[in-house]
Each structure stands twice: as structure tokens, then as C-alpha cells.
Amino acid sequence: MADINLEVEERSKGGRHTRNQLARRGQIPGVVYGREIGSMSLAVDAGEIKKIIKNFGTSKLIDLRIKGDDKNTHRVMIRDLQHDPLRNEITHVDFQKVSMADKIKTTAKIKLVGKPDLPGGVTVQHQLWTVDIECLPAAIPESITVDISSLKEGEAVHVADLDLPEGVKVTTDPGAVVALAAYTRPAEPETVSKEAEEAAENKEAVHQEEA
Incomplete structure (x- = not known):
């Protein structure tokens, strides 16, 4: 059942x-x-x-x-x-x-486990959350577990590296990146155009004159 x-x-x-x-x-x-x-x-x-x-x-x-x-x-x-x-x-x-005797196509979740020893500023970026699979209905996994505890800076886990349950075939591109250990890029400061700066300066000058 x-x-x-x-x-x-x-x-x-x-x-x-x-x-x-x-x-x-x-x-x-x-x-x-x-x-x-x-x-x-x-x-x-x-x-x-x-x-x-x-x-x-x-x-x-x-x-x-x-x-x-x-x-x-x-x-x-x-x-x-x-x-x-x-x-x-x-x-x-x-x-x-579905027939329990016929293979079906569906998806499986990717679950990352483990805590790698990474230098400051380097984090694991989870980039692929599900993969397409083909298997018998009874073999559909709850999730596919990926151990990232040994991941080093600059290394990545690809679909081809997944440890699959018996009877499960992944049809997603084997070169797709599942997780990557890389520096987190800080958000770039918003740039203000020259026109906007001039408009702000003119507005401030008008306020000073009125004062």
C-alpha cells in the first residue's frame, strides 16, 4: 500500500x-x-x-x-x-x-548533509534542488542524499557524482551542478547616475534658497 x-x-x-x-x-x-x-x-x-x-x-x-x-x-x-x-x-x-511493474518518470529531491570545513567567506551554494529520475514506482526515493562534509573550496558536486539508490536512473544532465563551495559575493552598491546626482543637488539648492 x-x-x-x-x-x-x-x-x-x-x-x-x-x-x-x-x-x-x-x-x-x-x-x-x-x-x-x-x-x-x-x-x-x-x-x-x-x-x-x-x-x-x-x-x-x-x-x-x-x-x-x-x-x-x-x-x-x-x-x-x-x-x-x-x-x-x-x-x-x-x-x-501507474503499474508497479512498469518504470515511470518523475522527480526526486536533493538533500545535502554534512558540514564541510571551509575558510571564512566560503559557503556551500545549493544550486539544484531536484533531479529527473526513472525507476519502478516502488523504488522512488524519498530524496537523494549528498554528503558535502568533504567538499573543499572551489569544488562542486555534479549530477554525475550522485550516489543513487538501486534501480534508480537519473535523466538530468550529468554535468549539472548540485552544490558548489565558493565565496559569497557581496551585494554591489547601487550606483547613482550623474543626472540623478545633479537633480538632487538642484533640489537641495532650491530648498536652501526658500529657507
Whole structure:
């Protein structure tokens, strides 16, 4: 069984009127699709799906149960999310039914561990937070751990250096930098144009004359 359980309702397809009805019940539209089940329109509890994404992200297996169908549970993953551009609220979710015997493409988080001995001013810059992976659903890792305790000034960890769990293949560019030990560049002071300086001086001169 997956770590996450979600009950949804089957719904009829509809437009804005249907979305408004769902919103009044605290739900959003969704769809689940797969080779065995085709495509099915769903009503999904908005609070539950937000909680799942906050706690687990979008790369975890979910046991999806259709309300009223206690015999069938669908093993799915979140494949797409749509958001309202103004409120940043989820407005639609796509689930894909997966086969435990077929490899899938998804993402895995990068987790840095360890504290390297670096000179003052040199810090570890975490540059890549996720990588694309391909594996069987049961082999999806919680995260890929990178030990940076031996990292020296000027050294970098690349995707090709990752210690991968058995059965997991990374499809991200192997040359991409995951973490880099480098000096933190101080923020450059803002430059004021000559025109702005002259305008400020003229304004100050006017104030002195009025005084």
C-alpha cells in the first residue's frame, strides 16, 4: 500500500457552472487516467490535496479510492496541477494510474548533509534542488542524499557524482551542478547616475534658497 490515501468522487464533466458548484463544497475538479481505466472525471477535496502536496510533494504514490466503490483502489501519482494565477490556489489536478511493474518518470529531491570545513567567506551554494529520475514506482526515493562534509573550496558536486539508490536512473544532465563551495559575493552598491546626482543637488539648492 502507498503511504497516502485519498477518497474522491466521480463527477460529470462540466464547465464554469460545475467548477462553481464544486468550489461551494470545498472541492476542485480533477481527472484520473490510465490504460486500464481510461479517463474519469473527479471531484477532489481541495484541503486534502493541498495537505498531501505540502507534506509529501507530488512524487509520492497515492491510493485513490472512488467514493461508493469500496472494492477498487487505484495506485496513482499526481501528474499535473493547475493554479489560479492571482490567488495561487489549485484549480485542477491530474492523476495517472501507474503499474508497479512498469518504470515511470518523475522527480526526486536533493538533500545535502554534512558540514564541510571551509575558510571564512566560503559557503556551500545549493544550486539544484531536484533531479529527473526513472525507476519502478516502488523504488522512488524519498530524496537523494549528498554528503558535502568533504567538499573543499572551489569544488562542486555534479549530477554525475550522485550516489543513487538501486534501480534508480537519473535523466538530468550529468554535468549539472548540485552544490558548489565558493565565496559569497557581496551585494554591489547601487550606483547613482550623474543626472540623478545633479537633480538632487538642484533640489537641495532650491530648498536652501526658500529657507
